Amino acid sequence: MTETIAPADLHPSPQLRRERWIDLCGPWGFAFDDADEGLAERWFERTDIFDREIVVPFAPESRLSGVHETGFHPVIWYRREVQMAEADRRDRLVIHFGAVDYKATVWVNGRMAVDHAGGQTPFSADIGPLLVPGETQAIVVRAEDEPRDLQQPRGKQYWEEQPGYIWYHRTTGIWQPVWLEPIPKVAIAELRWTPDVDRFGTGLVLRLDRTPPSGWRVRVQLRGDRPRRVLIDDTCLLAGRELRRDLLLDINDAAIRRRRTLLWAPEHPNLIDALIELIDESGTVVDRIESYFGLRRIEARDGRFIINGIPTFLRLVLAQNYWPDSLLTAPDAGALKREVELAQSLGFNGVRIHQKVEDPRFLYWCDRLGMLVWSEAANAYVYSDRAAEMLAREWLEAVRRDYNHPCIITWVPLNESWGVPDLDRSRQQRDFVSALYHLTRAVDATRPVIANDGWQHAVGDIFGVHDYAPTGEVLRERYSDRQAVARTFREVRPHHHPLLGEGVAIEDEPIVISEFGGLSFVPQATEDWYGYGQFASPDELLARYEELVDALLASTALAGFCYTQLTDTAQETNGLLTVDREPKLDLERLRAINSRPSKAVPSEILDMLIKQEVELRRRERGQE
Known part of the structure; x- marks a missing residue:
């Protein structure tokens, strides 16, 4: 195998980089196991059943995998042979998996190395004791992902065969990088x-x-x-x-x-x-x-979002981060950087990664380019004690993996009561929401946490509201100042859902309209679309977008907003960009709208910061 030396933007783990590592992405042997007979027949010791090829890390549902089969295949197998260099056999050798959806078991030379449950989080194993000297090493992976298990954390992956409503294609098996890493006896x-x-x-x-x-x-x-x-x-x-x-x-x-x-x-x-x-x-x-x-401090207090002591108005865009040919996986490492640059080019200062734990290399580019991130779990859709245990375990793994990224400014374990649909009636579900909040705060006291974003606020440091009001006039009426917000929380149910959980009152938490808009422009009439309003031309859509954003910027009560969404995804045609990442609207006009000052953060503060930054950059260039 050839060792790879890569900078942080290409290394699968940008926050923990060793010079020597071996990329295992590329062709693997592949087999479906629809009858789930592979364990009994010991496929981990066989070669004959791997009669197909898949390109890792792309899921078999995707085109780039070379398989492109979107039907139900709950159990799949992979096999890869590796010829190890002598130097690597002298060291301990760790195999890393960025993410495998949902359960994974790994064998090396017919002996089990590790198993893991959790489709969004990494795992690894020291396989040194399993290597056979002088032989080619065989790595076999079994992945199990039951498509109709609604207790399983799945995010936006649909439990039906084809995407529909707000749900997308499923992602089964390996979908983030796989690599080997020689390490010393103590590492x-x-x-x-x-x-x-x-x-x-x-x-x-x-x-x-x-x-x-x-x-x-x-x-x-x-x-x-x-x-x-x-x-x-x-x-x-x-x-x-x-x-x-x-x-x-x-x-x-x-x-x-x-x-x-x-x-x-x-x-x-x-x-x-x-x-x-x-x-x-x-x-x-x-x-x-x-x-x-990154040396920075994040605070949510006095109704504002504060970075390093300076109030910052959040101008976020909802990012599904699905790609048409590769689904949850970026088509290449460069696409992760381009996604961040595209959001910045539209005038946004942050993204809300929706129902997905994103590739660490995406977070690296947010760190490097200065893009704020709301980090969210992939949720289940029904509640049970099993569902609660699975989500809590996987969420804590995600928080632990991404703790060091300065771009992440908010943790969001639950979205719109997904997986906890009976908060008004179930004390058990309310206890779970509260437990997730306190668990997150217990392992990371440095960032704000929203326990349940969008509806039925139970506990949290920020209050996120999802409101797809059709006009700017309605948004002004609901959120123009704290008095209007208080009235809205008492009397209005945006999207037909209560905003306050039982016994919860608004105090001084920052309020962010964390979903709004969702406007669609489809050049040709089609039934295959989903959004919160369809417009016949780009100019009409941009005019309504401007109306909505101006209404939120005019509020003295809001700490930020998050527009739905960055790109079209499957049947959801409410992106500012197409599924191929082409702009639908005039970029300069869109950027100008998003860059307008907010009444909640006086413009003179922003002007002062910009002037200071220009002067600092000038001095740095002179020193260099």
Whole structure:
């Protein structure tokens, strides 16, 4: 196998990068197992049944997989032979899966390596003990994804054979990268960066996969992004498998005192690069990891969304991040960057990833380019004790994986009461919503959490409202100021659903219209469309879009909005871009509308920030 050396934007795990890794994407042997007989017949030891080929990481429902079969196939199998280099056989060897929907079992040379449940989150296993010296190694994966199990977290994947209403094609099996990684006998397993803007530094939690021998140390070197320079070079002794350390910058350094040259925000997405070395008692570097973080503080208070102490009006767009030929998987790594750039080109400062845990490389580009992200779970559609357990387990894995990304500013475990449809009548379901909120806050106290976005607010740090009002006049009536909002919450049910859960009152939580619009323009009359209003021309659609956005920007009570949606997806033709990512509307006019000031955030604050940023950039260029 050929080792791959890739920068952060191409590495499958941008936050935890080793120089040596082996890409396993590409052709694999493939077989359907509709009768579910593969386990009994020990397919993990056989070669004859893998009579088809699939291109990983594309799901068999997609065109780019080479299979393109959209019927119900709840069990599928993969097989790949790998010839290992001698150097890799001397090391421990870990196999990584970015995501397999929904249950996965992995064998190496006929022996089970790992199993995992959760279609949106990663897993890995040390397969070194399973390798056969001098032989080609056989990797076999069984994936099980029951299409009609409504208790299973599935997001927007439909339980019928063809997409319909707001539901899309299913994604079965491997849909994110697969790779091998040689690692040393004791290796770095996890990094957790917690920025501290008040003290101008970061907390670091470093976890090893095994207990190190006595005398081992960790060296951490932090480098600023703009200008490029070493900020901290710190070495400390290890006392066990976990290290906790505060790394604070020198406030006597004149360059560091210009804090905004290091802070992360949409206007200046500065990243701090990190090099972490694990050093043995002889001084030899045993393991080396590259990572990064953003120095920023997120707050939701006083009715505002605040980044680094500065009120920021959220101008988000709903991103389904489905592609026509590859479904949940991006068609290539470059498409992930293009998706972020497209949203920015329309004048949005953030995206709400809808019902999907996105590829970490997408989050990397949001970090790098300064795009805010609301991160959301893929929900089930009915409630049971089993459904609650599956979602809670997978959601905590997602939060743990993505904790370090500065772009993520809000966690959203539930959307529109999906999977908890009886909140008004069920104390059990209300307890589950509350538990998800408190669990999320327990593992990440640095970000706001919305327990249930859109309807029936039970508990949360932000109040998200989904309101597909047809005109700007209606939006002005409902949300012009706090008094109007209070009346709306008492008396109006947008989209026929109550906004307040039992015993819940509005206090000073920021209020975001987290879904609105959903306007469709279809050039030719067709029955195959879905949206919240169809328009005959781009000009008519843009006029209504402007009317809706202006109504929200005129409010003194709102902290932001999220328009539905960025791209057409399947039968949902309510995107600002087509399914092929072509604009439907005049980009300059659209960008100008989205960039207008909000009454909730005085324009003079924004003007001051822009001037400061221009001056800082000028000084940085002069220093470089």
